[in-house]
Amino acid sequence: MTHIYDLLIIGGGPVGLFTAYFASMRNADVAIIESLPQVGGQANALFPEKEIYDIGGIPKIKAKQLIQQQLAQLELFQPEIKLSTTVDNIIEQADGNLLVTTNHGELQAKAVIIAIGTGSFAPRKLNNVYDPALEDNGQVTYFVKNLADFADQNVMVAGGGDSAVDWALALENVAQSVTIIHRRDQFRGLESSVQKLRDSTVKIMTPYLLNQVTPAADQLQIDLKKVKTDDHQVVAADKLLINYGFVSDSRLLRQWQLDLAGSKIKVNTKMETNRPKVYAVGDAVTYPGKLDLIAVGYAEAPIAVTTALQTIYPEKIQPLHSTSLFN
Template identity: 40%
Template sequence: MVKDLYDVTVIGGGPIGLFTTFYSGMRNLKTKLIECTSELGGKITMFYPEKTLRDIGGITGIKGGNLVEQLIQQAKTFNPTICFNQRISDLERLSNGTFLLRSEAGEIHYTRTVILTVGAGIFKPIKLDLPYSERYEQYNLHYSVDELERFRNQRVLISGGGNSAVDWANELVSIAKSVMVVHRNNDFRGHERHVSEMREKTEILTPYTLKQLHGDGDFIQSVTIEHTETGLTKHIEIDALVVNHGIQGDYGKMAHWGLEMREERFVVNHAMETNIPGVFAAGDAVTYPHKLKLIAGGFTEGPIALNSAVRYMNPNAESMAMYSTHHEALLEMNHETLY
């Protein structure tokens, strides 16, 4: 038996992967978490660490970055092995039934089960397709909002109509001098309440698209927008441009492992089992009937996948981990905290 064989290897260090790693420790399993970038937190860390999240039970509001910090601390409770900068490319079932995972750089990992919490894969923002747009990216053209303070007292134009565009408009309105939202459609895809809040507090221009950027080679000073129906244009002076036209995901060679996929997601059943025995998945990476596309939903799917992995390794095992209020190791931690 390979000495560095793990019971569970979680691939993907976003919120769901982090919580699944913690839950794996709750079940006293030898656990490894593999992240393809240099940071944990997934899409939250990459695109909205300053965004306030309000759709997690019991939390009235928390910055994305703060949530990630707490998830990382929680994930490390039982001392899992955490690997960074490794994009897993190959999956091979060995003769003894265990798996060999290989990264693009050639690193090797051995594991009895695999849980995929990879979201949509490697995330990349859909960039603005206008002349000279790339030259402004290091100055005042943004595809995410890393620090709210950098927009203080600025005239901010947001281009986009999804959840991110709506949420950033609402976040920035208290910091910026003004916030204007340009969208190619009259309707927005964000949560109804957030859209209503945005309409009350910001200037909305629909249906318009960005037509041209005007600047000095470093900073965008103004933009031209075009009405999608009439072709009429407007010239708007700005200090910062935030583009939220969506993101693209890439699973790389993982998409060719033989996993059943639908709508660019891995198909799982009620137990978060994929069509490959021993391989499970959770979070934004999966699809199944009545899928709840919320972090809160993923926080349930991860433990379900982990419990299924336990039953795969030992059909006679308990169906779930002991509640945290009765878990011996956690009770000891509580005692140490109190005294």
């Protein structure tokens, strides 16, 4: 029999994670659907090392730490988190439930809360530099899912931001060798991390661009071009990890029959969209006075969950304070 969730939360950014936590506290059967292989939304993908100063009760916290704390908070309930899964559409069914179609099949729920921020993220890919088949066996990759996959390998990391620097340092402990290449002499990563990188055994090659990546026996042959020169260097590596940032895409949203203002979903003060049992929160929404801040999204989450549960379980009294749930 098909499982019917109470709530499906689309998007595992900070607001989606808190929505899932709050819904779990209310005993709802929830799952989060996230298009990336990692949760954390913009905070993890775009500014993991940046300090955040505007969350109530927390003087300052690194973005990636905030996401770790949110995951720790979710541990209590362990809702399902479906990673690498992108929602294509939300379809009303004759029985009143919603069918959520994804790239990995269909799911059903009594209600849906959209927390997709600025749209689905995908790594900024390099065109024409390598055969995409090299991604199939993980020789060229955009994510580190498991550090052990890089054990005893000669790894080249491409990129100059926080992620590239952090991964180069993390891989130094497991890989046989790590080389980082960047098109500028200066790295954009946090100063203390860049200093750690310069003090590490990671080989730094700047200013170089990836020119051509070709398979050679079990390895990759990576042709690097020195910026603004005709100089080339060919380096062998077992794996290439590319970290050139992310691009977001809000085109899917346009197929979901929602009232939009630009690329934002219009909601009322109960976080209701124009569609029955479809609610939205976080950076994805707009209303008069809306601010794209995590604190604002956190405030919208309990409103959306409460409205959704009142709609799908009108007979249930919804408690207001968490103490009445844990006692």
